[in-house]
Amino acid sequence: MTRPQISINLAISADGKISSVARRPSGWTSREDHARLLALRAGADALLVGRGTLEADRMTLKAAGDPWRCVVSRSGAFDAGHPLFHSPGGPVHLLVTEGVGQEVVGAVMHRGNLAEFLGMLADEGIRRVHCEGGGQLVFALAEMDAIDELHLTWAGHRLFGGGEAPTLSGVPGAFLPASLAFDLVDFDPRPAIGECFLTYRRKTQ
Numbered sequence: 001m002t003r004p005q006i007s008i009n010l011a012i013s014a015d016g017k018i019s020s021v022a023r024r025p026s027g028w029t030s031r032e033d034h035a036r037l038l039a040l041r042a043g044a045d046a047l048l049v050g051r052g053t054l055e056a057d058r059m060t061l062k063a064a065g066d067p068w069r070c071v072v073s074r075s076g077a078f079d080a081g082h083p084l085f086h087s088p089g090g091p092v093h094l095l096v097t098e099g100v101g102q103e104v105v106g107a108v109m110h111r112g113n114l115a116e117f118l119g120m121l122a123d124e125g126i127r128r129v130h131c132e133g134g135g136q137l138v139f140a141l142a143e144m145d146a147i148d149e150l151h152l153t154w155a156g157h158r159l160f161g162g163g164e165a166p167t168l169s170g171v172p173g174a175f176l177p178a179s180l181a182f183d184l185v186d187f188d189p190r191p192a193i194g195e196c197f198l199t200y201r202r203k204t205q
């Protein structure tokens with residue numbers, strides 16, 4: 001099945017966590033990180049997040065060029081009052097993989113698995129999907145070996161901490177079936193703000 005190119009963008013704290021155990025909103029780590037987030041969104045035809053991240057970060061997924069705004073859920077327990085459904089931007093597409101799913105006015109609901117959804121996006125002419133987490137969704141994409149580019153903001157000034165706090169590949173202790181090979185293609189340390197911007201690209205042989 002064909003799929004679009006998929007990039008990921010996450011901020012990790014010094015201990016490799018993407019969030020605290022309490023799953024508080026992560027926000028952005030600095031003005032520079034926020035500017036990078038917006039620049040990465042601007043190159044996408046579609047943005048993709050898990051419902052956990054949508055809820056925790058109260059995202060509206062606004063971006064230049066109004067890319068599609070896609071949210072993935074097993075349960076389909078979408079909150080119709082969420083700001084996503086009441087803010088201008090690209091068309092909203094919801095994927096429900098297991099439950100019946102709560103229809104939301106103004107959003108297109110899809111049922112099926114993640115691979116089928118990505119295939120549908122490709123069929124609709126979506127070439128670049130940009131995913132902003134969270135860890136569970138990134139884990140699923142990594143399991144499918146469907147990550148082409150990985151952008152990290154390594155925020156060395158912050159420790160989220162907590163053995164149960166999620167990492168970039170989801171819940172600690174849930175190992176991927178195989179290692180994935182990436183090349184580090186950009187290393188951009190910003191000592192003045194205690195951060196480093198990293199870009200990895202999937203190794204192709």
Ligand SMILES: NC(=O)c1ccc[n+]([C@@H]2O[C@H](COP(=O)([O-])OP(=O)(O)OC[C@H]3O[C@@H](n4cnc5c(N)ncnc54)[C@H](OP(=O)(O)O)[C@@H]3O)[C@@H](O)[C@H]2O)c1
Nearest residue numbers: 010011023026050051052053073074075133134136137140
């Ligand atoms: N540091 C960063 O850059 C960054 C980025 C993103 C998120 N975060 C933080 O991470 C925390 C959320 O982490 P999380 O791991 O819970 O996030 P998540 O992956 O966004 O959310 C998990 C939920 O999303 C849905 N989901 C995820 N993968 C799915 C799949 N393969 N198929 C179907 N549904 C799927 C499910 O929704 P249902 O419950 O509806 O079934 C699941 O319960 C928040 O605190 C957020 O602030 C940080």
